Amino acid sequence: GQNIDQPTEMTATEGAIVQINCTYQTSGFNGLFWYQQHAGEAPTFLSYNVLDGLEEKGRFSSFLSRSKGYSYLLLKELQMKDSASYLCAAYNFNKFYFGSGTKLNVKP
Amino acid sequence: DADVTQTPRNRITKTGKRIMLECSQTKGHDRMYWYRQDPGLGLRLIYYSFDVKDINKGEISDGYSVSRQAQAKFSLSLESAIPNQTALYFCATSVDSNEQYFGPGTRLTVT
Numbered sequence: 001g002q003n004i005d006q007p008t009e010m011t012a013t014e015g016a017i018v019q020i021n022c023t024y025q026t027s028g029f030n031g032l033f034w035y036q037q038h039a040g041e042a043p044t045f046l047s048y049n050v051l052d053g054l055e056e057k058g059r060f061s062s063f064l065s066r067s068k069g070y071s072y073l074l075l076k077e078l079q080m081k082d083s084a085s086y087l088c089a090a091y092n093f094n095k096f097y098f099g100s101g102t103k104l105n106v107k108p
Numbered sequence: 109d110a111d112v113t114q115t116p117r118n119r120i121t122k123t124g125k126r127i128m129l130e131c132s133q134t135k136g137h138d139r140m141y142w143y144r145q146d147p148g149l150g151l152r153l154i155y156y157s158f159d160v161k162d163i164n165k166g167e168i169s170d171g172y173s174v175s176r177q178a179q180a181k182f183s184l185s186l187e188s189a190i191p192n193q194t195a196l197y198f199c200a201t202s203v204d205s206n207e208q209y210f211g212p213g214t215r216l217t218v219t
Contacts, residue, residue: 030205031205094164096141097153
């Protein structure tokens with residue numbers, strides 16, 4: 001089966017750095033995606049890793065270790081608008097398997 | 109205009125009724141997907157299609173059916189709605205194994 005785990009909720013302070021972890025166990029693996037979802041809205045794409053290492057896109061970075069089945073999303077210089085849910089998804093055999101999402105609360 | 113649209117945006121229906129949710133896209137993507145989202149369970153794949161002649165079941169296809177009427181249109185039907193199908197439904201598109209683009213969602217309530 002497929003198992004994607006993320007923390008349910010996290011709180012961080014405006015201007016700080018936060019790391020959201022994701023572990024996955026899948027029968028095959030072709031890549032790891034991160035999406036942002038504001039309450040009541042559609043998910044939007046943030047980042048994608050297929051090889052081990054760090055991908056940086058502005059204030060957002062994502063890391064992947066295929067041997068450990070582990071990824072994280074790093075958000076720097078947190079802003080209030082970053083309050084949202086962050087979904088990780090493993091891509092495997094033409095399907096995306098989503099974790100239940102991590103709700104990030106950014107406080108002033 | 110939005111690239112991926114869903115109709116209706118909200119729907120309340122009764123147990124046993126047939127209902128269709130529609131998805132249209134102007135992105136020109138071949139791949140289309142239907143997901144449902146429930147609190148604490150994340151997004152779960154119902155059906156997906158890689159072209160007009162290709163339909164595949166996802167994790168939770170029981171009680172649902174789909175139709176790919178054209179490259180741009182992918183409809184989800186609930187033949188006989190039941191209360192545990194109350195959820196937020198998203199349509200998505202993609203090019204190959206790249207990122208997905210999601211529609212705004214349809215909030216369905218079955219009473």
